[in-house]
Amino acid sequence: MEKSIFEDIERREKTSERQSRYSKYCDLIYYPSSVTPGIELAMMVYKPNKPTHIFVTTHGWHMSIPSHSVESVTGASSCLAVHVDMRGRALSDGKADCNGFEIYDVIDACEYVKKYYAEYISDPEVVYFEGGSGGGGNAYALAAKFPDYFAAITSMCGPSDYAVWYDNDPIGEFQDELSVWIGERGEKGAYNEAYASRSGIYGVKNLCSPMVIIHGETDERVPVYHARNYMKEVERQGKTDLVKYTELRGIGGFEHWQNATEADMQLIDQLSKENRENHPKPVEIARKGRMAVLGYLVTKHFSVFCESLDTVAEIIYDLDADTFEFIGDGKYTIIKKSANK
Numbered sequence: 001m002e003k004s005i006f007e008d009i010e011r012r013e014k015t016s017e018r019q020s021r022y023s024k025y026c027d028l029i030y031y032p033s034s035v036t037p038g039i040e041l042a043m044m045v046y047k048p049n050k051p052t053h054i055f056v057t058t059h060g061w062h063m064s065i066p067s068h069s070v071e072s073v074t075g076a077s078s079c080l081a082v083h084v085d086m087r088g089r090a091l092s093d094g095k096a097d098c099n100g101f102e103i104y105d106v107i108d109a110c111e112y113v114k115k116y117y118a119e120y121i122s123d124p125e126v127v128y129f130e131g132g133s134g135g136g137g138n139a140y141a142l143a144a145k146f147p148d149y150f151a152a153i154t155s156m157c158g159p160s161d162y163a164v165w166y167d168n169d170p171i172g173e174f175q176d177e178l179s180v181w182i183g184e185r186g187e188k189g190a191y192n193e194a195y196a197s198r199s200g201i202y203g204v205k206n207l208c209s210p211m212v213i214i215h216g217e218t219d220e221r222v223p224v225y226h227a228r229n230y231m232k233e234v235e236r237q238g239k240t241d242l243v244k245y246t247e248l249r250g251i252g253g254f255e256h257w258q259n260a261t262e263a264d265m266q267l268i269d270q271l272s273k274e275n276r277e278n279h280p281k282p283v284e285i286a287r288k289g290r291m292a293v294l295g296y297l298v299t300k301h302f303s304v305f306c307e308s309l310d311t312v313a314e315i316i317y318d319l320d321a322d323t324f325e326f327i328g329d330g331k332y333t334i335i336k337k338s339a340n341k
Contacts, residue, residue, distance in 0.1 A: 007060060007133070007255055014090055026073035031112040033087070033094065035104050042091035043084045043109045044070075046077035051122040053151075053276070056082040056110055058103075061134030061174065064090035080120045084109045086138075098162060098181040099141040099198035100295060100309040106138070107146060107298070125151075125282040130272055132156035133222060133256055137200070140230065143211060144203020146298050147291070152279040154212045154272040157222050157256040160230040161202075163195035165222070173221070182310075194310035197295045202312060204233040206291045208283045212275040213245045214268055216252025216260070224252070246271055288318040293328065300337065307331040 018040050021028040027045045044065050059065060065085040086102040087094030096102055106129070114124045129150050131139040136158015143153050159165045162178060166185050169175045175184075182198060183191035196202045215227035227245060234243050246267075251260050257268075285291075285299050295309035302324065304315050313328025324334050 007257075017091075018093075021070045023070040023073065025076055026070040028070050028091075029112070031108060033101070033105060034108050034111075035101050036087070036094055039087065039093035041085065041087060041093065041105050041108065043082055043112075045113060045117065046073065046081040046083070047117070047120055048079055049076040051120055052079045053123065053280075054082065054110060054113060054121060054127045055079045055276075056084065056106060056127060056129050058084050058086060058106060058131050058135040058138045059089070060132065061137075061177070063134070064092075080113060080117060082109050082113055096177070096181050097309065098178065099138065099145075099200075100181075103138050103141055103145065106142065107149065110149075123282075126280065127282075128152050128154075128276045130154040130156075131158065133158060136222070137162070139211075140200020141198065141203070141294070142200075143209055144200050144206045144292065144294055145296060147206040147208045148283050148285045148299050150209045151282050152210045152212075152275045154214070154275055156214045156268065156272075157216060157219055157252070158226065159199075159222050160226040161195075161199045163189065163192060163199065164229075165226070166195070168223070191310070193312050196312050197310050199294075201230050201233050203292045203294050204230070204237045204239060206297070207234070207237070207239045207242055208285055209242070210275060210279045210283075211243045212271050213243060214248065214271060215246075216248045216256055216258075217250060218259075219252030219256055220254050222256065244271070244275070287320055290314055290316045293326075293332075302337060303335040305333045305335070 018030050020030050025047050029043050029045055030040045033039045033041055065083045084106050085091045086105050088096030110127055127150050129139055129142055136155040139153050139155035139158055140160050166175055166178045182194050185191055213227050215224050217224050231245050234240055248264060252258055291297060293304050293313040293315055295306055295311055297304045301319055307330050311330050316325040326332050
């Protein structure tokens with residue numbers, strides 16, 4: 001892994017061009033959103049020589065997908081790799097909303113490649129996610145909002161609680177976007193529920209996908225307490241068998257991987273790779289249970305959509321009895337899929 005991965009080193013200008021481009025090893029694809037009609041989203045698709053799993057990632061907080069041309073990629077990928085440019089970023093329509101419907105863009109991208117890149121996929125049900133920095137925050141939220149979609153997830157140096165991140169941003173680097181995308185908290189800490197609905201730490205009880213978390217001890221921009229606090233909640237929810245946490249001593253500064261050696265970067269790669277190799281099958285939710293609904297919840301058996309993305313609620317469900325009880329405020333919609341068998 002390059003040290004520059006997920007760092008805020010390239011902030012691309014917004015473009016209005018919406019034309020897919022194709023080459024032997026890499027395609028730039030525009031695809032529709034399933035939850036926001038009328039917008040087009042962008043992704044880079046890197047193609048392997050033979051069928052393999054789907055590997056998907058998102059960019060850092062201020063970033064977009066790589067700016068290289070599709071023709072500049074001259075070799076095959078080791079897997080079908082999908083790099084999503086989330087809504088509101090340089091190449092995609094819509095408005096960024098910090099783990100609201102923007103992470104649904106990840107699912108839409110995966111569903112698109114399952115349909116149009118089937119010849120490169122060994123098992124469409126085996127999808128892996130890896131993200132760092134802002135993408136690491138996406139990883140925490142995806143694990144909570146889509147608990148049985150990913151066979152394994154890796155989160156690196158990501159924010160797990162956006163209210164805490166906002167309140168402890170000394171120079172306002174991230175408050176600018178958070179105030180627009182969620183709401184301005186001010187000194188009184190407003191919009192608590194809206195911030196919670198975007199923060200993966202509030203959905204740990206939903207965790208089904210095996211997760212690897214990697215964070216630098218001295219990271220300044222996304223401090224290590226994001227990972228430590230998440231792990232405390234993992235322990236409280238009895239999910240420790242699903243999560244492996246590695247804290248890199250002395251690593252991190254203004255850049256996430258500052259002071260990291262080549263061996264450190266190889267270790268990060270290896271931990272994420274092992275997480276994928278050790279979990280080659282899709283996961284399943286329990287037949288009955290209680291889950292957090294952070295604006296929405298999507299499983300293979302049912303989905304719950306709150307009227308407002310800013311809502312935090314719970315759902316008590318029993319697939320065999322076909323019963324669902326929503327606990328929370330506001331209007332909501334429950335969508336049941338197939339026969340739940």
